[in-house]
Amino acid sequence: MTGRGGDSGAGRNRHGRAARWGALSVVGASVLWGTTGTAATLAPAVSPLAIGAAAMGVGGLLQALYAGRAIAGHRFHIGARWRLVALGAVAVAVYPLAFYSSMRLSGVAVGTVVSIGSAPIAAALIERFADRKPLTRRWTAGALLGISGAALLSFSGHAPAGIPVPGGPSSPWGTTAGIALGLLAGGTYALYSWAAHRLIGGGISSRAAMGAVFGLGGLMLMPVLALTGAPLLASWTNFSVGAYMAVVPMFAGYVLFGWGLARTGASTATSISLLETVVAAVLAVLVVGERLPAPAWLGAAVVLGSLFILTPGRERAAGPTATPRELPGSPKRPEPAQSATS
Numbered sequence: 001m002t003g004r005g006g007d008s009g010a011g012r013n014r015h016g017r018a019a020r021w022g023a024l025s026v027v028g029a030s031v032l033w034g035t036t037g038t039a040a041t042l043a044p045a046v047s048p049l050a051i052g053a054a055a056m057g058v059g060g061l062l063q064a065l066y067a068g069r070a071i072a073g074h075r076f077h078i079g080a081r082w083r084l085v086a087l088g089a090v091a092v093a094v095y096p097l098a099f100y101s102s103m104r105l106s107g108v109a110v111g112t113v114v115s116i117g118s119a120p121i122a123a124a125l126i127e128r129f130a131d132r133k134p135l136t137r138r139w140t141a142g143a144l145l146g147i148s149g150a151a152l153l154s155f156s157g158h159a160p161a162g163i164p165v166p167g168g169p170s171s172p173w174g175t176t177a178g179i180a181l182g183l184l185a186g187g188t189y190a191l192y193s194w195a196a197h198r199l200i201g202g203g204i205s206s207r208a209a210m211g212a213v214f215g216l217g218g219l220m221l222m223p224v225l226a227l228t229g230a231p232l233l234a235s236w237t238n239f240s241v242g243a244y245m246a247v248v249p250m251f252a253g254y255v256l257f258g259w260g261l262a263r264t265g266a267s268t269a270t271s272i273s274l275l276e277t278v279v280a281a282v283l284a285v286l287v288v289g290e291r292l293p294a295p296a297w298l299g300a301a302v303v304l305g306s307l308f309i310l311t312p313g314r315e316r317a318a319g320p321t322a323t324p325r326e327l328p329g330s331p332k333r334p335e336p337a338q339s340a341t342s
Contacts, residue, residue, distance in 0.1 A: 085212050
C-alpha cells in the first residue's frame with residue numbers, strides 16, 4: 001500500500017513538473033511574440049495584411065518544413081483527424097489578418113486588448129463545451145486578473161503590439177469593425193490552440209501537430225502575401241522585419257507554444273500569453289522611446305501577478321494532457337513532444 005501511494009505521488013509530481021515546464025514554454029513564446037510590435041515599427045509602409053501573412057504564413061511553412069519527418073511519421077493519424085487539422089489551419093490563416101486589421105481600424109490599444117484579452121475566455125468556453133472541462137475558480141480568478149491588467153496596460157496610452165496606426169481610428173464604424181475583428185482574432189487564436197492541443201493529446205507529437213496545422217494555415221496565407229507583400233521587397237529594412245517576424249516570433253515562438261500545449265491546457269496557455277502585452281510595453285519604452293504612465297506600469301504588474309495564479313502549482317497534476325496517449329496502430333516509439341525544442 002505504501003509503495004502504491006508513493007508511485008501515485010511520484011506520478012503527480014512528474015505531471016506537476018511537466019505542467020510547470022509547459023507553462024514556462026508558453027511564457028517564452030509570449031516573450032518572443034511581444035517583440036513583434038517593436039519590430040513592425042521599423043517597417044511602417046508595410047500593410048497589416050502583409051505583416052500578418054508574412055509572419056504567420058512564412059512562419060507556418062517553416063514549421064511544416066521543420067516538422068517534415070514528424071509529420072511523415074504521424075501521417076496516418078493526421079489524415080484520420082483531417083477535419084481537426086483543417087479547422088486549426090483555417091483559424092491560423094484568419095488570425096493574423098483579423099488581428100492586424102483590428103489594430104488598423106480601431107487603434108492599436110483597443111485592437112490589442114480585445115484580441116489578446118478575449119482569447120482566454122474563448123479558449124475556456126471552447127474547452128467547456130467541446131471537452132466538458134469545468135472552469136476552475138483558480139483559472140477564472142487568474143484569467144480575470146490578467147485580462148484586467150492587460151486592459152489597464154493597453155488603455156493607458158501605450159501601443160503594445162502590431163504596427164503603428166497614424167491618427168488612430170478613422171471613424172466610429174471603423175472602431176466597431178475593429179473591435180469585431182479583434183473578437184474574431186481572439187476566437188481564432190483560441191481555436192487553433194485548442195485544435196493543436198487536441199491533436200497532441202490524441203497521441204500526435206507536438207512537432208507533427210503544430211507543423212501540420214501551421215503548415216496548412218501558412219499555405220492558405222500565401223495568396224494574401226502574393227497580393228499585398230510587394231512593400232516587403234521595397235527595402236532591406238522591410239524585408240528584414242518580415243523575415244525576423246516569420247523566423248523568430250512565429251516559427252520559434254510557436255515551437256515553444258506547441259511544446260507547452262503538450263503539457264498544459266489551451267485555456268491556461270492562452271491566459272499566460274497575456275504576458276505578451278507586458279513585454280511589448282517594456283520594449284516600447286526601452287527601444288522605441290515611448291513613455292508609460294503609472295496606470296500602465298500597474299497593469300503590467302497585474303498581468304505578471306496573474307501568471308503566478310495561472311501557472312500550474314506543485315500540487316496540481318497536469319493529467320492526461322501532460323503525457324499524450326499513444327494512438328492504436330501508432331509506432332512503438334512515437335516521437336516525444338520534447339523534440340520540438342531540439
